[in-house]
Amino acid sequence: MNTGTLAAMAWRNIWRNRRRTLVTLASIVFGTFLAVFLTGMGDATYGKMIDTAAKMGNGHVTVQHRLQTEAPAPKRFVSGAKGLAAQVVQTPGVRGAAARIMATAMVAAGGESRGAALIGIDVGSESKESLAALGGVAEGALFAADDKHGALLGADLARHLGVELGSKVVFTLTDRNGEIVTALLRVRGLLQTGSPDADSGLVIAPLQTLQKALGYGPEDATLVAVLVEDQRQTASVARALQPLQSGDRVVRTWHETMPELSGFIDMKLSGAAFMQGLVLLLVAAGIFNALLVSVMERMREFGILSAIGWGRGLLFGLVMLESLWIGLCGLLATVLVAAWPYWKLSTEGFTLPVVDSSQQTQVANVMMDPTFYVRIHPENLALIVVAVLTATLLSGLLPAWIAGRVNPTTAIKLV
Amino acid sequence: MNQPIAELRDVHKTYRQGAVEVHALRGLSLAIEPGEFVAISGPSGSGKSTALNLLGGLDAPTSGRVLVEGQDLGQIGRRRLAALRRDRIGFVFQAYNLVPVLTAAENAEMVLALQGVGAAERRERVARLLAEVGLAGMEDRRPDELSGGQQQRVAIARAIAAEPAVVLADEPTANVDSETAAMLLDLMGRLNAERGVTFVFSTHDPRVMERARRLVRLVDGAVESDVRR
Numbered sequence: 350m351n352t353g354t355l356a357a358m359a360w361r362n363i364w365r366n367r368r369r370t371l372v373t374l375a376s377i378v379f380g381t382f383l384a385v386f387l388t389g390m391g392d393a394t395y396g397k398m399i400d401t402a403a404k405m406g407n408g409h410v411t412v413q414h415r416l417q418t419e420a421p422a423p424k425r426f427v428s429g430a431k432g433l434a435a436q437v438v439q440t441p442g443v444r445g446a447a448a449r450i451m452a453t454a455m456v457a458a459g460g461e462s463r464g465a466a467l468i469g470i471d472v473g474s475e476s477k478e479s480l481a482a483l484g485g486v487a488e489g490a491l492f493a494a495d496d497k498h499g500a501l502l503g504a505d506l507a508r509h510l511g512v513e514l515g516s517k518v519v520f521t522l523t524d525r526n527g528e529i530v531t532a533l534l535r536v537r538g539l540l541q542t543g544s545p546d547a548d549s550g551l552v553i554a555p556l557q558t559l560q561k562a563l564g565y566g567p568e569d570a571t572l573v574a575v576l577v578e579d580q581r582q583t584a585s586v587a588r589a590l591q592p593l594q595s596g597d598r599v600v601r602t603w604h605e606t607m608p609e610l611s612g613f614i615d616m617k618l619s620g621a622a623f624m625q626g627l628v629l630l631l632v633a634a635g636i637f638n639a640l641l642v643s644v645m646e647r648m649r650e651f652g653i654l655s656a657i658g659w660g661r662g663l664l665f666g667l668v669m670l671e672s673l674w675i676g677l678c679g680l681l682a683t684v685l686v687a688a689w690p691y692w693k694l695s696t697e698g699f700t701l702p703v704v705d706s707s708q709q710t711q712v713a714n715v716m717m718d719p720t721f722y723v724r725i726h727p728e729n730l731a732l733i734v735v736a737v738l739t740a741t742l743l744s745g746l747l748p749a750w751i752a753g754r755v756n757p758t759t760a761i762k763l764v
Numbered sequence: 765m766n767q768p769i770a771e772l773r774d775v776h777k778t779y780r781q782g783a784v785e786v787h788a789l790r791g792l793s794l795a796i797e798p799g800e801f802v803a804i805s806g807p808s809g810s811g812k813s814t815a816l817n818l819l820g821g822l823d824a825p826t827s828g829r830v831l832v833e834g835q836d837l838g839q840i841g842r843r844r845l846a847a848l849r850r851d852r853i854g855f856v857f858q859a860y861n862l863v864p865v866l867t868a869a870e871n872a873e874m875v876l877a878l879q880g881v882g883a884a885e886r887r888e889r890v891a892r893l894l895a896e897v898g899l900a901g902m903e904d905r906r907p908d909e910l911s912g913g914q915q916q917r918v919a920i921a922r923a924i925a926a927e928p929a930v931v932l933a934d935e936p937t938a939n940v941d942s943e944t945a946a947m948l949l950d951l952m953g954r955l956n957a958e959r960g961v962t963f964v965f966s967t968h969d970p971r972v973m974e975r976a977r978r979l980v981r982l983v984d985g986a987v988e989s990d991v992r993r
Contacts, residue, residue, distance in 0.1 A: 350874075350877045350878050350880075351877070354877055358863070358865060358866065361865035361866070362865055365864065365865060649861070650861070650863060650864075653855075653857065653861040653863075654863070655846075656820065656822055656849060656855050657849065657850065657854075657855055657874065657875055657878075657922070658846050658847065658849045658850020658851070658875060658878050659846070659850075659878065660842075660843060660846045661842075663878075757822045758817050758822045758823045761822075761861065
């Protein structure tokens with residue numbers, strides 16, 4: 350008997366008890382729908398968090414001193430960082446790369462002082478697409494490329510210091526040799542990013558000014574921040590950049606430079622995977638039950654088929670094909686049911702009603718967008734499809750085995 | 765004398781029913797010749813159906829030998845036994861036992877499909893066969909669209925489609941009315957006479973016994989009488 354005939358017979362068999370099949374399909378739709386939406390929400394949310402975090406300064410991949418993450422200090426810098434950035438940009442999968450100085454400083458003005466995180470940037474090669482804080486200029490503007498003394502200050506920091514646009518602020522920091530140095534900058538713009546940390550403690554200044562203050566050469570910087578085209582390419586880009594490692598210079602991924610965020614996402618993904626496994630198990634139990642009942646009801650029929658020459662393999666194959674059909678129909682039904690809500694949530698998302706712009710949640714120092722989208726990565730979708738089909742087929746194994754082992758004499762009740 | 769198509773040689777069959785050991789057959793020997801139209805009768809529990817099961821390779825004897833076309837069924841493996849049932853033995857059951865999701869034609873051609881006969885040839889052979897059993901034009905009906913007698917005709921068509929050596933029919937007229945029973949017996953008698961199909965019935969039905977050209981009566985698992993007419 351060819352597979353087509355067997356498949357046609359299996360197809361008709363699953364519709365013999367229409368209600369039972371529809372209930373089974375509903376459980377598959379429910380489980381798959383849940384898995385797709387939870388995974389899609391995770392993919393979109395965590396992907397966005399990772400991109401946001403990468404644009405906070407370090408990039409998806411960072412070329413830096415090997416101790417920079419654990420024990421940051423001005424003496425731990427990357428020689429020739431600007432040249433490296435130009436080289437890194439040529440790597441496939443890299444969207445952009447920039448040499449930056451990351452330091453901490455005491456900022457003072459008119460008798461007030463505050464601790465601040467300092468980011469030195471090369472204005473000509475940066476934008477809000479590479480450094481998210483640049484998109485938060487609420488007053489004034491980004492300093493020009495030839496402006497060696499311009500600075501952007503967090504709005505809350507400026508308010509604490511009592512400075513406004515055009516005011517002078519003094520920065521005190523330690524240079525590469527551990528000596529205390531100062532620099533004078535003028536406020537060109539105020540940052541209102543929504544992140545309490547940035548708004549109350551971030552200063553963005555010209556790279557060359559900080560290079561000079563810290564005693565670095567014109568090509569040196571604390572790190573080279575590398576942005577990748579798709580955050581899922583982080584590992585492959587990091588591998589491609591391995592040849593840049595030399596001496597104390599290492600290539601790190603955001604997992605290593607932002608361990609808190611990495612741990613948070615891993616924890617969430619593990620929790621989601623566990624929940625989805627549980628849902629899948631429940632769905633599989635439903636399919637198993639439906640198939641088992643269906644097989645037990647048809648033992649007489651299997652006995653007849655065995656009597657007229659069906660071998661165990663054919664009987665087993667028939668029930669396995671029935672379970673495959675149920676799995677495929679379940680997936681198709683999921684597509685039909687989920688298409689519209691998925692499209693809606695992937696394009697418009699949903700915004701949590703209790704959150705307004707001033708109450709955004711921060712997780713692992715990264716701002717969470719209050720609008721959630723559902724955009725599943727194709728490989729995760731494929732994984733769900735494979736998992737559902739596998740669960741369906743596994744659920745069919747025992748019923749199929751029982752069908753294959755039918756004793757025709759007992760089943761037909763010839764005796 | 766021809767070589768028997770199917771044969772039971774000193775067959776004993778014992779099975780357990782709860783704590784009780786039941787001796788269904790006690791040294792039964794029976795040889796079915798080609799072209800015979802045999803009815804096995806006897807009271808309930810006499811071993812009729814057990815004998816049919818053994819002849820059809822659906823069950824194995826506790827002792828003794830079962831041969832079909834000279835092949836000892838106890839000596840061949842599970843796969844070969846399934847192939848033997850498929851190719852050389854036809855079954856007709858009391859309750860028709862058609863596959864409900866298949867049409868009359870699909871039910872009838874199932875064994876041919878198992879044998880790997882091409883779709884076009886299957887369709888042609890089965891159309892002829894269904895016409896022969898009086899079901900022309902009903903090829904596409906499902907079993908639930910057919911009467912009991914029509915379903916049993918499809919079952920007979922299924923049993924003879926692959927031109928088996930012997931058709932084993934277990935109480936084939938038990939579930940139909942007298943008129944239908946007579947029609948079915950006419951049909952099987954004609955197939956026996958015209959095509960030479962060998963039929964072995966287990967039956968309580970006097971109408972079947974009347975038509976049979978050989979009547980074997982079993983009592984307590986052994987042959988009480990074996991009369992050829």
